[in-house]
Amino acid sequence: MEKILTLTIGEMREEFETKRLSSVEAVKTFYKRIKEKNPVLKAFLETREEKALKAAKESDERIAVGAQNIRALEGIPMAIKDNFMIKGEAMSSSSKYLENYISPYDADVIEKLKNAGAVFLGRTNMDEFAMGGSTETSAYQKTANPWDICRIPGGSSGGSACAVGSGMASCALGSDTGGSIRQPAGFCGVVGYKPSYGLISRYGICALASSFDQAGTFTRNVKDTAEIVSIISGKDYRDSVCEPNEYINYAENLNNNADILKGMKIGIPKQLKDYEIDEPIMEAFKKAVKDIETAGAQIIEIDAPSYKYTPALYKVIMCAEVGANIATFDGIRYGHRSKKGVSLNDEYAKSRAESLGYEVKKRILFGTYVLGAKNYHRCYHQAQRVRTLLINEIEAAFKQCEAIFTPASLQMPVKFGESLREESDIFIMAANLAGLPGITVPVSMSKDNIPIGVHFMSARLTDKRLFEIAGGFEAISGWKIQIPDI
Numbered sequence: 050m051e052k053i054l055t056l057t058i059g060e061m062r063e064e065f066e067t068k069r070l071s072s073v074e075a076v077k078t079f080y081k082r083i084k085e086k087n088p089v090l091k092a093f094l095e096t097r098e099e100k101a102l103k104a105a106k107e108s109d110e111r112i113a114v115g116a117q118n119i120r121a122l123e124g125i126p127m128a129i130k131d132n133f134m135i136k137g138e139a140m141s142s143s144s145k146y147l148e149n150y151i152s153p154y155d156a157d158v159i160e161k162l163k164n165a166g167a168v169f170l171g172r173t174n175m176d177e178f179a180m181g182g183s184t185e186t187s188a189y190q191k192t193a194n195p196w197d198i199c200r201i202p203g204g205s206s207g208g209s210a211c212a213v214g215s216g217m218a219s220c221a222l223g224s225d226t227g228g229s230i231r232q233p234a235g236f237c238g239v240v241g242y243k244p245s246y247g248l249i250s251r252y253g254i255c256a257l258a259s260s261f262d263q264a265g266t267f268t269r270n271v272k273d274t275a276e277i278v279s280i281i282s283g284k285d286y287r288d289s290v291c292e293p294n295e296y297i298n299y300a301e302n303l304n305n306n307a308d309i310l311k312g313m314k315i316g317i318p319k320q321l322k323d324y325e326i327d328e329p330i331m332e333a334f335k336k337a338v339k340d341i342e343t344a345g346a347q348i349i350e351i352d353a354p355s356y357k358y359t360p361a362l363y364k365v366i367m368c369a370e371v372g373a374n375i376a377t378f379d380g381i382r383y384g385h386r387s388k389k390g391v392s393l394n395d396e397y398a399k400s401r402a403e404s405l406g407y408e409v410k411k412r413i414l415f416g417t418y419v420l421g422a423k424n425y426h427r428c429y430h431q432a433q434r435v436r437t438l439l440i441n442e443i444e445a446a447f448k449q450c451e452a453i454f455t456p457a458s459l460q461m462p463v464k465f466g467e468s469l470r471e472e473s474d475i476f477i478m479a480a481n482l483a484g485l486p487g488i489t490v491p492v493s494m495s496k497d498n499i500p501i502g503v504h505f506m507s508a509r510l511t512d513k514r515l516f517e518i519a520g521g522f523e524a525i526s527g528w529k530i531q532i533p534d535i
């Protein structure tokens with residue numbers, strides 16, 4: 050297996066700077082892998098070899114000139130989920146509605162990544178408008194799990210997770226509304242992170258549910274995550290909820306030292322016992338808990354009774370926000386326009402009917418229902434109240450511990466066509482409901498060689514601390530960076 054495919058960002062940068070490897074060579078190696086494996090794995094919807102090689106060449110020229118010209122992610126090959134706008138390029142959110150859509154501007158994170166020298170390899174498959182957890186609702190293709198191609202890679206950012214997990218990119222961007230980065234990261238054996246709400250601008254990202262949506266990353270280790278987050282976070286006046294932070298170096302002093310865990314209190318929700326957890330996950334989780342204790346941390350039980358409402362809360366609020374966001378897709382301003390409409394309303398209806406998938410239609414209908422005059426108080430308003438309850442309970446838990454530790458998913462990735470149980474990702478979904486940062490770290494392989502991930506969540510805007518904790522755990526987890534030999 051080509052060593053280049055498994056290098057971390059830090060290692061690749063060192064190779065570039067010592068001239069043992071050029072960005073052009075690295076990019077070519079990834080495209081070779083993509084050409085061989087993407088026909089089976091279907092992680093990428095589209096690649097952009099010519100543009101990527103041009104960018105890589107420019108990076109090599111900067112590296113040749115010397116240190117002061119080298120930007121933070123100079124020449125690093127990266128995959129981008131298909132819901133980030135890149136000026137002048139296609140973005141479909143894996144929907145037929147946006148099949149011919151060309152982005153008129155760069156998303157804030159794209160602009161920041163371009164300025165940092167990252168090289169975009171192509172756009173990755175996802176569930177349509179990020180609605181799903183498997184990539185099966187994509188209007189174009191189903192991405193396979195690189196460790197077992199009969200299984201789902203998770204989702205909605207399954208294409209990005211698969212691209213990094215299979216060695217088709219060094220790192221990737223994803224978006225996470227209800228676990229869409231952290232669940233597939235666990236299934237594909239990579240690190241997946243979602244920030245505190247407001248840490249990273251949502252400008253130029255195709256919306257799913259605005260009060261949950263955040264951009265985040267897939268990487269090979271925690272340090273790489275912190276490096277990318279240092280670049281893509283920070284204030285952006287074009288996103289009104291963006292925190293007004295100046296530059297923070299999240300990777301600073303991050304040295305994967307398990308000493309950090311000494312004397313730390315880590316909480317495990319009492320409610321974890323109320324759910325069925327797949328055997329390999331339970332085994333891996335128990336071992337991880339033991340390792341954390343051996344490192345000197347104290348495991349405590351925390352109590353957040355409202356965890357059980359998470360799937361219902363998420364569904365009501367997310368669908369209500371979907372209804373509002375997708376309302377802009379009317380077939381008039383942009384996107385698919387039906388040729389069969391006989392009146393304005395008929396035109397709207399037919400444009401959507403012809404181009405949106407079943408899952409999207411279902412969520413629009415449900416969202417419209419919960420916002421209807423008769424249901425607003427009973428459903429939407431009530432869900433927002435219980436959301437506050439959950440937030441208060443979790444905030445209280447953070448008075449007793451620094452991080453909440455759970456499996457990243459309660460279920461192993463299922464075969465295509467089988468569905469995950471509704472509650473399989475409630476412990477990571479809570480991070481979206483409460484606006485908290487969360488990170489999945491791979492820990493081990495099941496007996497049939499499928500990766501298993503665990504998840505840390507910390508208090509709002511303690512993302513830097515979260516990286517230190519996850520990095521400390523990474524140092525003792527025993528996980529080896531690896532890609533499948535497929």
Ligand code: GLN
Binds near residue numbers: 179180224225228
């Ligand atoms: N699986 C969840 C859903 O279908 C989460 C999606 C997401 O985070 N984008 O809504």
